[in-house]
Amino acid sequence: MAINRKIAPFFAICLFFLAPQVFGASEQFKGMVYDTGTLTPVDSIAILKTGMKAPDFTLPSISGEKVTLSRYQGKKNVVISFVPAAWTPVCSDQWPGYNITKSFFDKYHAVLLGITVDNIPTLFAWTQEMGGVWFPVLSDFYPHGAVSQKYGVLRSSGVSERALFVIDKQGLIRYIDVHDINRRPPFEALVKELEKLE
Amino acid sequence: MQRLSIFFMTVFAFTILNVAFIHAADTTPEKGEAFPEITMPIPEKDADKAYLGLSGKVAFKLSEIKADVLIIEIFSMYCPYCQKEAPLVNDLYQAIDKDPGLKEKIKIIGIGAGNTPFEVDIFRNQFKIPFPLFADDSFTVHKRVGEVRTPYFFVLKVNADRSNTLIYSKVGTIRDPAQFLKLILNEADLK
Numbered sequence: 001m002a003i004n005r006k007i008a009p010f011f012a013i014c015l016f017f018l019a020p021q022v023f024g025a026s027e028q029f030k031g032m033v034y035d036t037g038t039l040t041p042v043d044s045i046a047i048l049k050t051g052m053k054a055p056d057f058t059l060p061s062i063s064g065e066k067v068t069l070s071r072y073q074g075k076k077n078v079v080i081s082f083v084p085a086a087w088t089p090v091c092s093d094q095w096p097g098y099n100i101t102k103s104f105f106d107k108y109h110a111v112l113l114g115i116t117v118d119n120i121p122t123l124f125a126w127t128q129e130m131g132g133v134w135f136p137v138l139s140d141f142y143p144h145g146a147v148s149q150k151y152g153v154l155r156s157s158g159v160s161e162r163a164l165f166v167i168d169k170q171g172l173i174r175y176i177d178v179h180d181i182n183r184r185p186p187f188e189a190l191v192k193e194l195e196k197l198e
Numbered sequence: 199m200q201r202l203s204i205f206f207m208t209v210f211a212f213t214i215l216n217v218a219f220i221h222a223a224d225t226t227p228e229k230g231e232a233f234p235e236i237t238m239p240i241p242e243k244d245a246d247k248a249y250l251g252l253s254g255k256v257a258f259k260l261s262e263i264k265a266d267v268l269i270i271e272i273f274s275m276y277c278p279y280c281q282k283e284a285p286l287v288n289d290l291y292q293a294i295d296k297d298p299g300l301k302e303k304i305k306i307i308g309i310g311a312g313n314t315p316f317e318v319d320i321f322r323n324q325f326k327i328p329f330p331l332f333a334d335d336s337f338t339v340h341k342r343v344g345e346v347r348t349p350y351f352f353v354l355k356v357n358a359d360r361s362n363t364l365i366y367s368k369v370g371t372i373r374d375p376a377q378f379l380k381l382i383l384n385e386a387d388l389k
Binding site for chain 1: 274275276277278279280281282311312314316317320321324335345346347348
């Protein structure tokens with residue numbers, strides 16, 4: 001323990017230098033992305049576990065349609081991608097990638113639902129800047145972060161974690177990745193989990 | 199315990215110095231300067247190895263690529279502009295490939311900043327990219343070139359001693375592949 005106390009400041013300094021990586025570097029978002037700096041990797045307490053029933057919710061989407069999770073039960077696997085906020089570096093560099101991976105979701109009979117705590121007009125403008133996205137984008141804005149809270153991924157600052165949930169056709173949670181908010185989850189990790197559903 | 203503590207502190211101090219040094223060196227090479235020598239894993243596909251004239255089995259240095267001019271695109275699968283740019287770069291490749299006087303002289307590679315090999319494969323398959331793409335999942339190359347925005351294009355003219363001089367270093371679209379090729383040929387004195 002004595003060693004830990006002594007080396008802790010060195011660890012912190014090393015992490016300060018090592019952590020920054022350039023996500024959201026697409027020229028498309030030049031001058032539009034707010035630099036959040038490096039944040040605490042995870043700032044919430046898990047309340048859900050794999051094997052549990054996924055909490056149901058209904059949220060408005062940017063298409064104007066309301067989306068209810070339970071409508072997919074018995075029909076489709078569901079991937080929920082919580083991202084912290086529109087117009088921030090890593091988030092602006094995550095969903096545009098999902099835009100060219102629809103075939104993977106189709107292959108594993110899955111739908112993708114993107115959720116942030118931003119309001120609808122913000123999400124609309126942000127996804128338009130991406131050139132649009134093929135999956136429903138849902139707003140967990142009001143009551144603020146209620147669904148994020150239900151899923152145990154609401155951070156103390158009021159944004160959600162960068163988290164992925166895979167829910168099978170029975171409505172059971174099969175995978176949870178509450179990722180380091182500063183980094184993008186590698187896509188293959190998600191594909192590996194979708195493969196397991198088959 | 200005391201020795202272990204000193205050991206850890208020394209390692210971390212070196213790490214800080216090393217990383218700080220690397221960061222200090224990270225500027226984007228401009229036209230007229232040299233693109234840094236980088237080492238990358240040998241492509242798995244024989245066709246890619248043949249295209250670049252490589253014969254090793256593990257890693258290669260950029261200067262080993264057999265070309266008079268090398269075009270390097272720094273891209274990301276997650277970058278919407280790079281996705282839009284992909285067909286244009288494919289057209290550029292085709293324009294070079296169909297010209298017998300150019301196809302052995304000008305080569306193109308792409309480096310996926312922050313992309314894993316799996317993610318690079320998605321990009322390759324989605325846009326049917328015919329030239330070699332490399333994963334830079336730890337942003338190593340990206341940092342060496344000053345953490346450029348994407349897509350970013352470097353065009354290197356290879357000198358007789360295998361060093362190189364950049365004849366193009368710009369962020370953003372190449373716009374018109376034919377015009378871009380003409381620009382390169384002029385800058386490289388190839389035609």
